[in-house]
Amino acid sequence: MAEPAGLEGALTALPEAKRELARLLLAARRPVPGHPVPRSGAGPVPPTALQTRLWRRERTRPGVATGSHALRLTGPLDPRRLTDALTGVLRRHEALRTRLTLPATGRPLLHVDAEPVLRLTRADLTAHSPAAAAERVAAEVTDSAATALDLESGRTSAFRLLRTAPDEHVLILASHLAVFDGWSSGVFLADLATGYREGPGGLEPPALQLPDHADWQHRWLTGPDGSAELARRRAVFAADPPAPRAPGGFARGHLAVRLARGPVAAGLELGAAEGATPFMTLLAALAVVLARREGRTSVVIGTPAAGRFAAALEGAVGQYTTVVPIRLDLAGGPSFRELLHRTRTAVAEALAHQRLPVDVLFGDGTPPPYSVLFALHNYPAVPLDLPGVEVGQLPGPPARHLELYSPDPAAALACVGLVExxxxxxxxxxxxxxxxxxxDVRGLLTGIEEVLDTAVTAPASPLTARP
Structure with a gap:
């Protein structure tokens, strides 16, 4: 929402420090809508709650907020066109030009740099043997994932282009998780393809940008509507104990997981007949496993949500992901069919509140009431469509989901991310x-399989809190 021309002129005449203070005061006087809208002016804004947490964590653990993935490009690639397209994508998305500062007030602010800075390193490996080139590529992919990107300096992205054969390249992208989420990958690659095919001049800025969302989130949470919704949602979890913190703190481990096809397929058919999505059906089964494991009649499970509840955010690069806590009630020994109906209601209710950042919802230093996170990912699959170039995904180090999704990783048990x-x-x-x-983690998956198998063979049987 643009300021009137006269007001904008008056603001411009002020010294910079007073100008931004005046903008903030004016913004505070306007009613806060229920969804993000374009912010007033181009001055700094408070970072989102998740950005603040990642910034604090990376000050003691550099590289903790780096995400990376790699693509193999086979065909006659034009490196200059690719470089221009990369720069154009950085220019299109304010998220990729942000940096965080800590003024004398002690409250961090997000700034948007006017011009993009493309950090691209190139290496020609065509003189290497195929085995040596493959070894070098693997090392570069691993090193990219460990790159210490920095939100304060604005070094939030870095790219590597490796030429492994006359018509074969590997493009490695590293991005700061404070400005880039899983959904952003599809947006970024679609824009990169457009910029490569048509030139960067056709990449118009999206209607909403990450700083618009950050500005809105701060104002909404401190306003009456956000405060009221926060109080209501906290009341839902008031009786749920916080997850216990591991005495040793947090140390990452990863393993590949897979659900058995037979019982799961039959279980998903049962869920579909009751109007439950695959995610709801698997979530209900996981709730039974956790309730039995903990000896409880209710459990809370966290699920990462895209957080793009404003349609205009779907075309913007940024970090909008939030964790939605879902409380599932198994009291009274429901059948699995009845639990599916309870789960449908609980999921719909929880997703209606994804505007609330989990860092604010459970942000008083007490761990959240869940230790397990579960997701069935459905990011839009957008291929990098470059003319004459075949694009393939290269495996890389797994992402740091627990440190991204959990306000207190030491209180987390596992984050299970599945794809169908x-x-x-x-x-x-x-x-x-x-x-x-x-x-223990595999036990969660085999438990889901067993619950679904039993649900199919005896769908009306009551569930018990203990096996």
Whole structure:
């Protein structure tokens, strides 16, 4: 929402420090809508709650907020066109030009740099043997994931282009998780393809940008509507105990996981007949496993949500992900069919509150009431469509999901992220090695299979809190 021309002129005449203070005061006087809108002016804004947490964590653990993935490009690639397209994408998205400062007030602010800075290193490996080139590529992919990107300096992205054969390249992208989420990958690659095919001049800025969302989130949370919703949501979890913190703290572990096709396929059919999505059906089964494990009649499970509840955010690069806590009630020994109906209601209710950052919802230093996170990913699959170039994904180090999704990783047991492809459901589980073993994590998956198998053979049988 633009300021009137006269007011904008008056603001411009002020010294910079007073100008931004005046903008903030004016913004505070306007009603806060229920969804993000374009911010007033181009001055700094408070960072989001998740950005603040990642910034604090990376000050003691550099590289903790780096995400990376790599693509193999086979065909006659034009490196100059690719470089121009990369710069154009950086220019299009304010998220990729942000940096965080800590003024004398002690409250961090996000600034947007006017011009993009492309950090691209190139290496020609065509003189290497195929084995040596493959070894170098693997080392570069690993090194990229460990790159210490920095939100304060604005060094939030870095790219590597490796030429491994006359018509074969590897493009490695590293991005700061404070400005880039899983959904952003599809947006970024689609824009990169457009910039490569048509030139960067056609990349118009999206209607909403990450700083717009950050500005809105701060104002909404401190306003009456956000405060009221926060109080209501906290009341829902008031009786749920916080997850215990592991005595040793947090140390990452990863393992590949896969669900057995037979019982899971039959279980998903049962869920579909009751109007439950695959995610709801698997979540209900996991709730039974956790309730039995903990000896409780209710459990809370966290699930990462895209957080793009404003349609205009779907075309913007940024970090909008939030964790939505879902409280599932197994009291009274419901059948699995009845639990599916309870789960449908609980999921819909929880997702209606994804505007609330989990860092604010459970941000008083007490761990959240869940130790397990579960996701069935459905990021839009957007290929990098470059003319004459075949694009393939290269495997790389697993992402740091627990440190991204959990306000207190030491209180986390595991984050199970699954993807459904060609009738198979599998993915990666990240777990806290101070709180669980690989066998514990696999036990969650086999437990889901067993619950679904029983649900199919005896769908009306009551569920019990203990096996």
């Amino acid at each position: 492809r060609d009738g198979e459901i599998g993915g990666t589980a990240e777990y806290n090695r101070h709180a669980a073993t690989p066998e």
